[in-house]
Amino acid sequence: MLGLLRDYYHKASVDRNLSKYKPLIARINLLHKGFENNSNDELFMHTQTMKQHISNGKSLSDQLPEAYALVKEAFFRVFGYRIHDAQLMGAIVLHEGNIAEMKTGEGKTAVAVFAAYLNALSGEGVHIVTVNPYLAERDSTEMGEIFRFLGLTVGCIESNMSISQKQAQYQCDVTYATHYELGFDYLRDHMVYDISNRVQRKLNYVILDEVDSILIDEARTPLLISEEPGKGTEYFYYIDNIVKALTSEDYEIFEQTKQIMLTEKGVDRCEMALSLTNLMHIDNADLYNKILQSLRAHFILKKDVDYVLVTNEQAKTEAVIVDQNTGRLLFGRRFVEGLHQAIEAKERIIVMGQPATLSTITLQNYFRMYGKLSGMTGTATEVKDEFIKTYGTDVIAIPTNKPINRIDHPDLLFITEEEKFIRIVEEIISVNERGQPILVGTASIQKSELLSAMLLEQNIPHKVLNAKNYKEEADVIRLAGQRGSVTISTNMAGRGVDIRLGEGVEELGGLMVIGTIRHDSLRIDNQLRGRSGRQGDCGSSRFFICFEDELLMNYYPDHLMDELLNNNCSDFALINNPRYARGIRDAQAHVEGELQTIRERVMGYDQVLDLQRRIIYTMRNEMLEMDDLTSKVQTLIQKTIQQKVAEFCQGSLPEDWDMIGLTISLGSVFPYKRPLRLDRLHELEQGELIGMFTQQLMEYYKDKEVAFEGNAIELKRQAFIYSIDMNWMHYLEAVEEVKNGIELRNYAQLDPIVEFERETFQMFNKFISSIEQETLRIIWNSMD
Numbered sequence: 001m002l003g004l005l006r007d008y009y010h011k012a013s014v015d016r017n018l019s020k021y022k023p024l025i026a027r028i029n030l031l032h033k034g035f036e037n038n039s040n041d042e043l044f045m046h047t048q049t050m051k052q053h054i055s056n057g058k059s060l061s062d063q064l065p066e067a068y069a070l071v072k073e074a075f076f077r078v079f080g081y082r083i084h085d086a087q088l089m090g091a092i093v094l095h096e097g098n099i100a101e102m103k104t105g106e107g108k109t110a111v112a113v114f115a116a117y118l119n120a121l122s123g124e125g126v127h128i129v130t131v132n133p134y135l136a137e138r139d140s141t142e143m144g145e146i147f148r149f150l151g152l153t154v155g156c157i158e159s160n161m162s163i164s165q166k167q168a169q170y171q172c173d174v175t176y177a178t179h180y181e182l183g184f185d186y187l188r189d190h191m192v193y194d195i196s197n198r199v200q201r202k203l204n205y206v207i208l209d210e211v212d213s214i215l216i217d218e219a220r221t222p223l224l225i226s227e228e229p230g231k232g233t234e235y236f237y238y239i240d241n242i243v244k245a246l247t248s249e250d251y252e253i254f255e256q257t258k259q260i261m262l263t264e265k266g267v268d269r270c271e272m273a274l275s276l277t278n279l280m281h282i283d284n285a286d287l288y289n290k291i292l293q294s295l296r297a298h299f300i301l302k303k304d305v306d307y308v309l310v311t312n313e314q315a316k317t318e319a320v321i322v323d324q325n326t327g328r329l330l331f332g333r334r335f336v337e338g339l340h341q342a343i344e345a346k347e348r349i350i351v352m353g354q355p356a357t358l359s360t361i362t363l364q365n366y367f368r369m370y371g372k373l374s375g376m377t378g379t380a381t382e383v384k385d386e387f388i389k390t391y392g393t394d395v396i397a398i399p400t401n402k403p404i405n406r407i408d409h410p411d412l413l414f415i416t417e418e419e420k421f422i423r424i425v426e427e428i429i430s431v432n433e434r435g436q437p438i439l440v441g442t443a444s445i446q447k448s449e450l451l452s453a454m455l456l457e458q459n460i461p462h463k464v465l466n467a468k469n470y471k472e473e474a475d476v477i478r479l480a481g482q483r484g485s486v487t488i489s490t491n492m493a494g495r496g497v498d499i500r501l502g503e504g505v506e507e508l509g510g511l512m513v514i515g516t517i518r519h520d521s522l523r524i525d526n527q528l529r530g531r532s533g534r535q536g537d538c539g540s541s542r543f544f545i546c547f548e549d550e551l552l553m554n555y556y557p558d559h560l561m562d563e564l565l566n567n568n569c570s571d572f573a574l575i576n577n578p579r580y581a582r583g584i585r586d587a588q589a590h591v592e593g594e595l596q597t598i599r600e601r602v603m604g605y606d607q608v609l610d611l612q613r614r615i616i617y618t619m620r621n622e623m624l625e626m627d628d629l630t631s632k633v634q635t636l637i638q639k640t641i642q643q644k645v646a647e648f649c650q651g652s653l654p655e656d657w658d659m660i661g662l663t664i665s666l667g668s669v670f671p672y673k674r675p676l677r678l679d680r681l682h683e684l685e686q687g688e689l690i691g692m693f694t695q696q697l698m699e700y701y702k703d704k705e706v707a708f709e710g711n712a713i714e715l716k717r718q719a720f721i722y723s724i725d726m727n728w729m730h731y732l733e734a735v736e737e738v739k740n741g742i743e744l745r746n747y748a749q750l751d752p753i754v755e756f757e758r759e760t761f762q763m764f765n766k767f768i769s770s771i772e773q774e775t776l777r778i779i780w781n782s783m784d
């Protein structure tokens, strides 16, 4: 009876939510009826017809009903199931360039195919982004059947592919890839010396699966291509030794902001160790930053929580970042600003050199370059505002196909972590005795291992996922819904893999999810919960928390904590009082707010850099693409002379001009063997002086070019590209220093982003002229 009522109300609410999309969905379903009678070949031919319509000027939106109807029929023929209306609604939202919020197990993988198919008809390519390479490969293989059935090509990017293999994948109508492969390929494409080595096409349309994980949770660590490991290990070890010897009175930790500073005593002690008189002097800024990073490495970041040590294929130990939201290992990514080096020194492994950044971009700015962006996830409503503000994408909640049938129990709160874990093990034992499957989410690999050891002691067979191998992880998590299974997993390991219930499990209550901590973000808690109760399955969830959890310790309202401790928390309390539960929500909102500020800051800095990056990339592309750069070189000669004359010949009287300075400075760019003639110097005006130098240097240049025996066209190109790249690298380093300085000055009530923009503006102009002069110098010298 209750079930019937629930179904009735659910259907009514689905209808209400769908109302805006109803006419369009009805049209798709009507057209679909027509396709049911077509042969496979006829369906295949429709793709060609629609492509034709689009190249004749019909809009993609006009083509939507027919395209979606066709894909719906393809799903039925290939996989044998009927796409439901909620999925069609999600697919429409994607085409509109928005984010479809759809609960776990609702068939998002299929939804992406509709929008990708339609948008690929333009021939401009569509990228579908997954959170890990295993899912990219799996989805491109499985969904590839649909695309190929309808006559489109599908590719998948893997990190170890050759340039030509990648080019072939990017040429496909639809390409699956992880976000970081796409971002890195973009950066690499702007580092090639030959355009034929570029792999990507124009960034046309992207669909991001698990969009919040990529654009929100991972958005604090920019993608970074660094120079090969270099020297410096000893230096970092040296600083590390000094910091290691500090005591708690030498530094102060600000728990809430995770910052750490030296106290006066600490500064004195470091000055003594380094034989310095003033560590805080601007000349020692770099050293001071290294000390701060080393402090963070020692006293804030924790091994097996924030990073792990992994032995790589060359048998070398590396420090790998652990994503705090998902527990995933972020291979190839490094903490910025020297923190990673500090960790390497702390762990006494090889320090991978100074972070000479060759190229960098935030994920936000990379994805904003696409003509259209859309995404899917189970949890986006809480960050709707940020999506609208940063990406201009709205979040539309799609109703579930069937009502959610999962019971979310109130949290259980303990005083100590020890009590909490004992109770969790008791719960696992009792649920396991019934045969009901359990999925336990932990905050870190360390906690997973602790729990695993406790279960071993009790002889409870279980599996542990530690986010080290996606394929194995998927195989394990797929079976997490089988009778009697106990699976321990770092927060979101195995995301994107369907957990189906085994036989008889429905009667036992479905999959039980246990959270061992409340995460900083409610979204992540909800993702964990969402592993249970897919597609109307029954299930349950409960979080076990304690006052020793970081979130509660730092952010839970004091008055509520006192109340709980005094009154009813003898050994544990059931948080079924809305006030107490709200305290947790408030604590999470607090942290979320702080994290959002950090994301906005990272993005703000990159925003300034973004404009500059585009200027440089456009300039670089132009150099690569132009057939002959002679006219560019000539313009540069002229411009350089003008700049130098303006710099050294100030005032109207030639006697005041610094002709020696001018000659030396010009000589540094154009080392001339024959002297420049300076006739009638006392009668000249600035303009004439410029003209005279230009004429002579142009002639000189022409002579050089005629005498040059190598490939002058290529020489010019390489000189430009080399100078752009080298100067860009130095520029990025300088920018990083400015950023560090500004962060320290933040106390002065200045808007750091505005300050950053102001300071880098001048630097950028200088940087452009260093590129130009360096290019000329190389050409000049190489032609001798």
Ligand SMILES: Nc1ncnc2c1ncn2[C@@H]1O[C@H](COP(=O)(O)OP(=O)(O)OP(=O)(O)O)[C@@H](O)[C@H]1O
Pocket (backbone or CB within 6 Å): 081, 082, 083, 084, 087, 102, 103, 104, 105, 106, 107, 108, 109, 110, 378, 495, 496, 497, 498
């Ligand atoms: N209309 C449908 N009818 C029946 N089965 C479907 C339908 N659509 C998708 N499925 C199946 O449902 C399962 C879950 O789909 P999928 O993994 O895409 O869900 P999801 O929404 O991406 O979940 P997650 O949030 O875990 O990634 C898959 O096995 C898929 O084949």
